[in-house]
Amino acid sequence: NAGVTQTPKFQVLKTGQSMTLQCAQDMNHEYMSWYRQDPGMGLRLIHYSVGAGITDQGEVPNGYNVSRSTTEDFPLRLLSAAPSQTSVYFCASSYSNWGTVLNSPLHFGNGTRLTVT
Amino acid sequence: GENVEQHPSTLSVQEGDSAVIKCTYSDSASNYFPWYKQELGKRPQLIIDIRSNVGEKKDQRIAVTLNKTAKHFSLHITETQPEDSAVYFCAAKKSDMRFGAGTRLTVKP
Numbered sequence: 001n002a003g004v005t006q007t008p009k010f011q012v013l014k015t016g017q018s019m020t021l022q023c024a025q026d027m028n029h030e031y032m033s034w035y036r037q038d039p040g041m042g043l044r045l046i047h048y049s050v051g052a053g054i055t056d057q058g059e060v061p062n063g064y065n066v067s068r069s070t071t072e073d074f075p076l077r078l079l080s081a082a083p084s085q086t087s088v089y090f091c092a093s094s095y096s097n098w099g100t101v102l103n104s105p106l107h108f109g110n111g112t113r114l115t116v117t
Numbered sequence: 118g119e120n121v122e123q124h125p126s127t128l129s130v131q132e133g134d135s136a137v138i139k140c141t142y143s144d145s146a147s148n149y150f151p152w153y154k155q156e157l158g159k160r161p162q163l164i165i166d167i168r169s170n171v172g173e174k175k176d177q178r179i180a181v182t183l184n185k186t187a188k189h190f191s192l193h194i195t196e197t198q199p200e201d202s203a204v205y206f207c208a209a210k211k212s213d214m215r216f217g218a219g220t221r222l223t224v225k226p
Contacts, residue, residue, distance in 0.1 A: 033213065040126070042206060042218040043161070050212075058213060059118065090160060092214075103149035103168050106214055108160040 002026050006091050006109035013081040013116045021076040021112050023091030031096035032074040033106070036060065036087040043090065049074055050096055081116045088113050119144040121209050123217025130197050131225050138220045140207035141189040149210040150183060150190045154203045155219075161206060165192070197224045 007022045025032065033048035045058030049068040063085060065077040074093075078085060092106040120143040130136050142150075151166035167174045167181045167190065174181050178197075183190040194201055202224045207217045 035216075040218060042123070043208075043216040045213055045215060048213045056213070059215070103166075103210065105151050105163040105166055106161075108162075110160050 004091055004093055004107050004109035006089075006112050008112060009110065011112060011114050013078070013114065015082060015116060017081050018077070018079050019081065021078075021089055021091075021114070023074045023076065023109060024072050025074075025091075025093045025107070026072065027093065027107065028071065029093035029095055029107070030071065031104075032068065032091065032093045033058070034064070034066065034074070034076045035090045035092065036085075037090060037111075038087050046076065046089075078114075081114075083116045086114060086116045118213075119147055119209050119211060119215040121207060121215050121217040123207050123220060125220060126218065127221045127223075129223045129225065132197060132199060134197055136192075136194045136197055136201070136222055136224075138192045138205055138207070138222075139189060140191070140209075140217050141187075142209040142215075143188070144209070144211055145185075145188060147209040147211045150181070151208050151210070151214075152181060152192050153206045153208065153216075155206065156203045164205075194222075197222075199224050199226050 004025045030051045034046040035043040044060045047066040049055045089112045091109040095104040123140045148169035153161035154164045155161045178195045180193040204219045
């Protein structure tokens with residue numbers, strides 16, 4: 001049971017480049033989410049999904065796209081990277097009923113450290 | 118959406134003292150309140166949680182209290198140890214999970 005797996009661990013991009021941060025979980029969690037972590041600002045929610053085929057915006061969605069074609073995978077796409085997107089990105093998942101969200105804790109991946117120059 | 122505020126942003130205590138971190142939330146429909154500990158360079162890890170139908174929960178040296186009327190909840194760590202030094206985050210959940218900005222706790226030996 002690997003839990004939540006994020007790749008890559010580190011990435012350096014130039015302004016304007018695109019890339020996809022990968023997230024996969026093997027716990028059959030329906031709820032998955034992406035956060036970015038910046039110094040002094042805690043964890044800010046980018047996008048989340050309550051099940052395959054369903055996604056929704058969080059606090060800071062601009063500049064990011066997501067899709068959820070399977071229960072296991074929840075990739076985060078940066079279409080045109082900007083220096084303001086330099087951050088540590090965490091993917092997290094939890095148990096959920098279809099269409100609702102149970103009160104269950106998030107399990108985090110190990111994070112991706114992204115630098116945009 | 119939900120807004121979670123956390124205080125203080127930094128907290129320094131002597132080993133053996135107690136530490137208290139406080140959070141407030143804005144959405145009265147939030148019904149789940151976890152606390153996470155994050156060590157340097159690591160991912161956040163759940164240390165304790167409380168649901169809206171409970172006022173207090175304790176796990177050894179860690180306790181959490183919830184006041185739904187006032188919309189605030191607190192983390193209490195007793196008999197602090199140097200290994201308790203980390204950043205602590207509170208969170209509130211309705212349809213999604215929102216986090217406070219974090220408290221950097223330093224326990225001085």
